Amino acid sequence: MSxxxxxxxVAFDAIETPFGKTDKILGGAATYIGLAASQFNVDSAxxxxxxxxxxxxxxxxxxxRKVDISGIEIVxxxxxxxxxxxxxxxxxxxxxxxxxxxxxxxFQPVVPAAYRDSKIVMLxxxxxxxxxxxxEQMESKPELVILDTMNFWMDCALDDLLxxxxxxxxxxxxxxxxxxxxxEYSLVVAASKIQEMGPKYVVIKKGEHGALLFHKDxxxxxxxxxxxxxxxxxxxxxxxxxxxxxxxxxxxxxxxENMKNAVIYGSTLASFCVEKFGTERMxxxxxxxxxxxxxxxxxxxxFDIELT
Amino acid sequence: MSxxxxxxxVAFDAIETPFGKTDKILGGAATYIGLAASQFNVDSAxxxxxxxxxxxxxxxxxxxRKVDISGIEIVxxxxxxxxxxxxxxxxxxxxxxxxxxxxxxxFQPVVPAAYRDSKIVMLxxxxxxxxxxxxEQMESKPELVILDTMNFWMDCALDDLLxxxxxxxxxxxxxxxxxxxxxEYSLVVAASKIQEMGPKYVVIKKGEHGALLFHKDxxxxxxxxxxxxxxxxxxxxxxxxxxxxxxxxxxxxxxxENMKNAVIYGSTLASFCVEKFGTERMxxxxxxxxxxxxxxxxxxxxFDIELT
Numbered sequence: 001m002s003x004x005x006x007x008x009x010v011a012f013d014a015i016e017t018p019f020g021k022t023d024k025i026l027g028g029a030a031t032y033i034g035l036a037a038s039q040f041n042v043d044s045a046x047x048x049x050x051x052x053x054x055x056x057x058x059x060x061x062x063x064x065r066k067v068d069i070s071g072i073e074i075v076x077x078x079x080x081x082x083x084x085x086x087x088x089x090x091x092x093x094x095x096x097x098x099x100x101x102x103x104x105x106x107f108q109p110v111v112p113a114a115y116r117d118s119k120i121v122m123l124x125x126x127x128x129x130x131x132x133x134x135x136e137q138m139e140s141k142p143e144l145v146i147l148d149t150m151n152f153w154m155d156c157a158l159d160d161l162l163x164x165x166x167x168x169x170x171x172x173x174x175x176x177x178x179x180x181x182x183x184e185y186s187l188v189v190a191a192s193k194i195q196e197m198g199p200k201y202v203v204i205k206k207g208e209h210g211a212l213l214f215h216k217d218x219x220x221x222x223x224x225x226x227x228x229x230x231x232x233x234x235x236x237x238x239x240x241x242x243x244x245x246x247x248x249x250x251x252x253x254x255x256x257e258n259m260k261n262a263v264i265y266g267s268t269l270a271s272f273c274v275e276k277f278g279t280e281r282m283x284x285x286x287x288x289x290x291x292x293x294x295x296x297x298x299x300x301x302x303f304d305i306e307l308t
Numbered sequence: 309m310s311x312x313x314x315x316x317x318v319a320f321d322a323i324e325t326p327f328g329k330t331d332k333i334l335g336g337a338a339t340y341i342g343l344a345a346s347q348f349n350v351d352s353a354x355x356x357x358x359x360x361x362x363x364x365x366x367x368x369x370x371x372x373r374k375v376d377i378s379g380i381e382i383v384x385x386x387x388x389x390x391x392x393x394x395x396x397x398x399x400x401x402x403x404x405x406x407x408x409x410x411x412x413x414x415f416q417p418v419v420p421a422a423y424r425d426s427k428i429v430m431l432x433x434x435x436x437x438x439x440x441x442x443x444e445q446m447e448s449k450p451e452l453v454i455l456d457t458m459n460f461w462m463d464c465a466l467d468d469l470l471x472x473x474x475x476x477x478x479x480x481x482x483x484x485x486x487x488x489x490x491x492e493y494s495l496v497v498a499a500s501k502i503q504e505m506g507p508k509y510v511v512i513k514k515g516e517h518g519a520l521l522f523h524k525d526x527x528x529x530x531x532x533x534x535x536x537x538x539x540x541x542x543x544x545x546x547x548x549x550x551x552x553x554x555x556x557x558x559x560x561x562x563x564x565e566n567m568k569n570a571v572i573y574g575s576t577l578a579s580f581c582v583e584k585f586g587t588e589r590m591x592x593x594x595x596x597x598x599x600x601x602x603x604x605x606x607x608x609x610x611f612d613i614e615l616t
Contacts, residue, residue, distance in 0.1 A: 090493065185398065188536045209517040212534060221531035221608050226520060228496045260611045294615055300529050301609050303568045307602055 004044040004249040005115050005142075006033045007134045008124025008238070009104065010054070010072060013278060014084040017091070017232050025278040026058045027083065029124035029148070030072075032235035035282040036242025036269045037122075038065035039290060040250035045115040047071040047134060049107045051078035061283060071112045078103035091230045092207055111137040119143040119252075122245040123168065124238060125150050128160035135167060144254050146170040147199070148241045151177045166198040170259075172241050174205045187212060188219070201259060203244070205237055213263050215256045222263045223301060225271040225293070232277045236270045239282060243269035268293050312352040312557040313423050313450075314341045315442045316432025316546070317412065318362070318380060321586060322392040325399070325540050333586040334366045335391065337432035337456070338380075340543035343590040344550025344577045345430075346373035347598060348558040353423040355379035355442060357415045359386035369591060379420045386411035399538045400515055419445040427451040427560075430553040431476065432546060433458050436468035443475060452562050454478040455507070456549045459485045474506040478567075480549050482513045495520060496527070509567060511552070513545055521571050523564045530571045531609060533579040533601070540585045544578045547590060551577035576601050 013027030030046045037044050045068035050059075052075065063069050079102040087094045109130055116139045123131040125148045135145065147168040153161045154177065165171060171194060179185060182193040191202040191214035202214040208230070210223035243266035248254055251261070268290060275281045321335030338354045345352050353376035358367075360383065371377050387410040395402045417438055424447045431439040433456045443453065455476040461469045462485065473479060479502060487493060490501040499510040499522035510522040516538070518531040551574035556562055559569070576598060583589045 186536055188534045206517070209514070210529075210531070219534050219608055220611070221518075221534065222611075223518070223529035223531060226496045226527050226529065228494055257612065261613050264611050264613060291615065294613060298613070298615065300527055301611075303528070303530075303572050303609075304565065305569050305572060305602060305606070307599065307606065 001043050002120060002249045002252050003115055003118035004037055004042050004245060005047065005111055005118045005121045005134065005138075006030050006037065006044055006067075006124060006242075006245070007047040007109055007122070007131065008033055008126055009081050010046065010048040010050050011081040011083060013234060014082070014098075015232055015234050015277060016086040016097075018087070018089055019231055020277070022277050024082065026061070027234065027278060028081070029126070029238045031062070031279060032238035032273070032282065033122055033124050033242035033245065034062050034067040035065065035279060036239045037246030037249065038067055039243070039269065039285065039287065040246040041066065042246055042249040044068065044246070044249070045071050045112050045118075047109045047111055049073045049075065049103050051080040051103045052076040054080045068112060068115065071110060071115070073110070075103045085234070087233065091233055109134050120245055120249045121145045122241060123147045123164070124241065128153055128157055128164040132160070132164045132167070135164070144169050144248060146172065146241065146245050148172045148237065149177070151180055154180055162197065165194075168199050170201040170203065171199040172203040172205060172237070172244070174207070174237065178202075178204050188214075201256075203263065205240060207233070207236075211240065211263055211267060213259055215259075218256055220260045220263060222260075222267045224267060225296060225300065227271065227274070230274045233274050234278060235282075236273050239273040240266035240270040242266075264294070264297055268297055309351050310428060310557045310560050311423055311426035312345060312350050312553060313355060313419055313426045313429045313442065313446075314338050314345065314352055314375075314432060314550075314553070315355040315417055315430070315439065316341055316434055317389050318354065318356040318358050319389040319391060321542060322390070322406075323540055323542050323585060324394040324405075326395070326397055327539055328585070330585050332390065334369070335542065335586060336389070337434070337546045339370070339587060340546035340581070340590065341430055341432050341550035341553065342370050342375040343373065343587060344547045344574075345554030345557070346375055347551070347577065347593065347595065348554040349374065350554055350557040352376065352554070352557070353379050353420050353426075355417045355419055357381045357383065357411050359388040359411045360384040362388045369587075376420060376423065379418060379423070381418070383411045393542070395541065399541055417442050417445075428553055428557045429453045430549060431455045431472070432549065436461055436465055436472040440468070440472045440475070443472070452477050452556060454480065454549065454553050456480045456545065457485070459488055462488055470505065473502075476507050478509040478511065479507040480511040480513060480545070480552070482515070482545065486510075486512050496522075509564075511571065513548060515541070515544075519548065519571055519575060521567055523567075526564055528568045528571060530568075530575045532575060533604060533608065535579065535582070538582045541582050542586060543590075544581050547581040548574035548578040550574075572602070572605055576605055
């Protein structure tokens, strides 16, 4: 079976939305990516770092789902990365209330030996130098390297970011970030410029408006499922990435046609993630529910115009 | 063959975009709707009003495409409705620079006798009382009445608008207008509330983010084709409505499944409309080009996940 390496934060989040607020709960990019990828029963490993304050039960949540946690370093005397944010009424914008790097400040990722030959690597949002270090530990060039990032690194580590972007096959990025990275308003033009930077495939996430996959002159558009309410958007982008990477790992087919399916799986899983606070919905998610929602995605998008 | 009645403005527009500006050119909701519907070779009639200053060649553009113009009243001593607007850099917002109602101020629509038994009626954006008057002239209840409107009427003629909304089968409206009409941020909830107001089908237009079709618990999402540049958005919404109405008139099937196709045709035609100033692209549009772009829409949205 193909293997998947995931690097990203494993963290505490405290979230406030118009629907309520949480204390410190389980969060982090690698957490959401791992939970999403676990839906595909793939052999994955999370590479991350936590402090001595991090509950074993949170780690068990991952290992119970066959996410290898031997690459999650535990710094007994350290504190776990903490992020706190508050969403505005439209759920599309948020204010960061607190960011405590803690053990993340000195994170030196180590990919477990058994995963250095993985076919797929998912570089979750982190400092580009940490992402690069993971890539450099791989024994041979992975079949597919997927990078997620955010505007923060464009603002304060652009050269490092461009350097890692050069080395990846797929980038997932949101619309505003794609515009910031390229200085282009049109997402078609932005995606084309990003392909010149390195990645052959560009996924632009547009939140409630869905996601676009670009490759050369090909475009695929997966809508987001229209929802009655978005309860908490935290982790939706990471869940998308985890679904995308997990599906590709399982299906062992990295063609553009199959990447379309991966985008649909990513969107499907993200549509669950936002239904409850934090990881709650992803933890309880059953494969029968995923199957049913894929059916909804089909009727949402498929039409029947005969063209000759 | 089924017949289609179109009511709306036939007008002069002066448009400014980041790409340039025009003098007074052909515009108006009924113009764009008629041009789009003409792609389906349906038997349609435009009901509107112009002044003595309106060039015969503009009327010929419609009649050449089998849009009956006997319902377009010409007020020899009057001046044609004029709108002028300027688009911002993002093309999603615009300022109205001038609105001169002229002959439109006293418009009493008259549906040509030969079209009072039409199966489909497309009520283009106009004062709700004018839209209502057209409906009242129909001999029997049409099979399908489609209403387009805008926030302006919600601000200054809400009661009249709600009265006409009550009597239609389909409403096309943009996302912000749907929110304004219902006071709901979620488009799923807004569409549900609008269905309670009368229309069984609700189409929410989201510009570059595509369009949603709602009917009871069913949703269909047609993306907009991602474009390198949007040259001039004027008339895109009317072109969408004209493609939607024209396709349904031609196919003579008003099921939800077929309405999905109508939404795709509307989106396809709208994607051409924005490529040049005003009606220029719609006037030159060939059916082979439409066919090719429908193919693009298919590869843009269709995926191949087998579900059992």
